[in-house]
Amino acid sequence: MNRSANTNAVLLLLLCAFFWGASFPVGKHALGEVHALTLVIWRFAIAAACLFAFIKWKRIPIPELKAKQWLWVVGVSIVGVGGLNLGLFTGLAQTNASNGALIMALSPLTTSLIGSLLQRKLLTRGAVFSLVVCLSGVLLVLTNGELKRLLSFEFNHGDQIIFLGMLCWSLYTYLTQGISRWMPMIPYTFIGMLAGLGVISVVAAFSAEAHPVQESLAISQIVLADLLFIGVFGTVGGYLLWISGVKQLGAANASLFFNFVPIFAALTAVTFGQNVASLQLLGMAIVISGLLLPRLTHWRQQRFARMG
Template sequence: MNRSASTNAVLLLLLCTFFWGACFPVGKHALGEVHALTLVIWRFAIAAVCLFIYAKWKNMPMPSLTAKQWAWAIGVSIIGVGGLNLGLFTGLAQTDASNGALIMALSPLATSLIGSLLQRKLPVRGAVFSLVVCLSGVLLVLTNGELKRLLGFEFNHGDQMIFLGMLCWSLYTYLTQGVSRWMPMIPYTLVGMLSGLGVISLVTAFSAEVHPLQESLAISGYVLGDLLFIGVFGTVGGYLLWISGVKQLGAANASLFFNFVPVFAALTAFAYGQTVTSLQLLGVAIVIAGLLLPRVVKWQQQRFNRQEAASTN
């Protein structure tokens, strides 16, 4: 890959993680006027329309699948897409945006550990190191530095919901590797948006306190902008930018950029006037260090091995 292509990929991934990180404080702001379930319905509806238009523009036909394959794709989407958004936005109503982004930063690590568990393999030492360091950073923030809260398992309910949503997304990410072998990613994502829209609409129908139509008619222009940002940029735009970056840099290198999500979330939260504490910033630094250090050590070892091989030849 030439330097300009590599630079372009880096810029695309940084823009992608900015969109994803900004969704946390933007969503937190929107929740001041609409219920979490109403917000998720907006997100899925906007994303589904945009993806449908994009698929038509690219002349992407829906794949011909067996009934079992359709059931599997829809089931995995309900767990991952529906579970993530249900946990994320109901959790954001009860916790800080920076906390939510910090918990979601554990997703790549959780995906790796889920893979090890389902494949009945022990995780590598680097993954274990990352788990210990990252969890210490997250727990430092979630317990507000109070050890007695950790011993008593006293966590904010919103943090718990986001953590469950993160686990749903990590499981979805792992299972998607199998689905992608027989279903293109754009149609699969469209199925995910429609599946999520269906299950959240069903949950809303049984929730007496949620009135999506009335809430939508009463929202301000500012919050309407929030909803459009989350649906267009935070969902469709972020996904397309991510796919493009992964194609150019590879999944392993692209996954490193996920570490910028809590950073951009904290910066956007600050711009929105939301509180960002020094403890949250410390937690972000610890999590990023836990994710990056094993990779840095691995790169240094590979570089040393190459130099050793060159010197012997």
């Protein structure tokens, strides 16, 4: 591999992790003025418009699919894209950005677990180690270090909702691996944004608390900037950077950069004046260690094998 190209890919993936991590405290800030459903509608509308422009610019064709394939694409998108955003931003209204980012950091591991369950395959020892260590780090933060809360299953309601959103996204990620064989990823994501926009708009129409039109007309410039950041950089920009990095480094290596998301979320939260407790930092360190150690051990074994 070209070293310069690899270096560029690393920088792009770090920028992607920053965009995704920053979206948590930025979204938390925006929720002080708009309802979670209004925020998600803005996110999907901005992302869909940007992707539509990108598709036209690159002249990417929308494939011709069978009715069952379209139904599958739209259904998976509603569950994954719609479920993630509904759970994430609804949950952020009731918890802090660092907790949200830490829960989402479990997504790559949860995707592997879902794949093992659906394919009826046993997890590797490294995956089991990662699962145990990462869950201990997340539970440490979610229970605030109090064992009695764990035993009585007393978790913050917002954390629970984000966890459900993360499960939706992990299922979506796993199912997308099959869809990607016959559906290009950028048109697929565009369809996902439209599907998410449709389902969240329906939910908002029946919500007594969300008033997207009125809230949008009264929105401040600062929160408008928040929404533009989440839609343009946190969604479209992050996704395109991720695709570019994966193409150069591969999915396994690229997934390591997901570990930087909670770190960038915590750093950005501080700039917004949002508190980041020492217990949350400890939890992040445990989760990142659990994700990295098995892979570092594997790389070391491969290196020794080549030297031998």
